[in-house]
Amino acid sequence: MTTHTNKRLPRGTLSQELIVAAALHVADASGVEKLTFQALGRELSAHPTSVYRHFQNKDALILALVDALHAEALAQMPPRSDDWAEDLMQIALHTHAAFMRHPRVGAIAAPRTARREHEFQSVEWKIDCMRRAGLEEHDAARYYRVFGDLVLSYSAMDAARTLLDPTILAGDDLSWHVDYQTQPRDRFPNIAFLSPYFCDVTDPENFRVAVQCVIDAIRYRATSTHEEAARRK
Numbered sequence: 001m002t003t004h005t006n007k008r009l010p011r012g013t014l015s016q017e018l019i020v021a022a023a024l025h026v027a028d029a030s031g032v033e034k035l036t037f038q039a040l041g042r043e044l045s046a047h048p049t050s051v052y053r054h055f056q057n058k059d060a061l062i063l064a065l066v067d068a069l070h071a072e073a074l075a076q077m078p079p080r081s082d083d084w085a086e087d088l089m090q091i092a093l094h095t096h097a098a099f100m101r102h103p104r105v106g107a108i109a110a111p112r113t114a115r116r117e118h119e120f121q122s123v124e125w126k127i128d129c130m131r132r133a134g135l136e137e138h139d140a141a142r143y144y145r146v147f148g149d150l151v152l153s154y155s156a157m158d159a160a161r162t163l164l165d166p167t168i169l170a171g172d173d174l175s176w177h178v179d180y181q182t183q184p185r186d187r188f189p190n191i192a193f194l195s196p197y198f199c200d201v202t203d204p205e206n207f208r209v210a211v212q213c214v215i216d217a218i219r220y221r222a223t224s225t226h227e228e229a230a231r232r233k
Helices: 016-030 037-044 058-075 086-100 104-107 115-131 137-163 166-175 187-195 204-232
Strands: none
Touching: 016 037, 016 058, 058 086, 058 104, 058 137, 058 187, 086 104, 086 115, 086 137, 086 204, 104 115, 104 137, 115 204, 137 204
8 A cells, every 4th residue: 555645644544554554565565674664654644753653663563564464364264164174274375375475574474473463363263273173282282383383484484485586596496406416326315316306495285285294293193192082991
């Protein structure tokens, strides 16, 4: 959203939602490092100090941007189904897609905890899936953490990769088809065996498989726990 005019917005017009939308636009265009309250003032045709009425500092604004990515992911989600595993896959795929639409924010989002409404909703969705899978409390908490961190870190990595210089990115990708396939077999026999089958780093199926691995682990853990409990009876 852009509001480049010479006329300032009337006092009281700004809201957190309006500021976050403008901040996301600035970050997408110029990078998070260029996201200043002065830049936001220009984007909003408002005095920079007016932003401080809604966000105490830049870090508070960054957390709001992280929450905005969760909001985008949730907005694209299909309705909750009867299949907990599919619901987990869907929130993973839509979170990844949101990070990729806004890679400059997505690249820094993984280690942050937004502690805002849409992140709460995203966490609630994931925990609901864990409980529907049949995990006990401690397992549900542990596997939620593993699942959430996998989705966020993998999405951030893929987002960061798109920000690399195209020449550097092409060289990195090519190395898997050249450098790795020309290593001496006597020193790296396993690389030599498998390198012809290496997947492209940018293959979107990589992320889906990673998520499916955790889903399979959740299913196995829930099943084995219930079987063990049944044997004890």
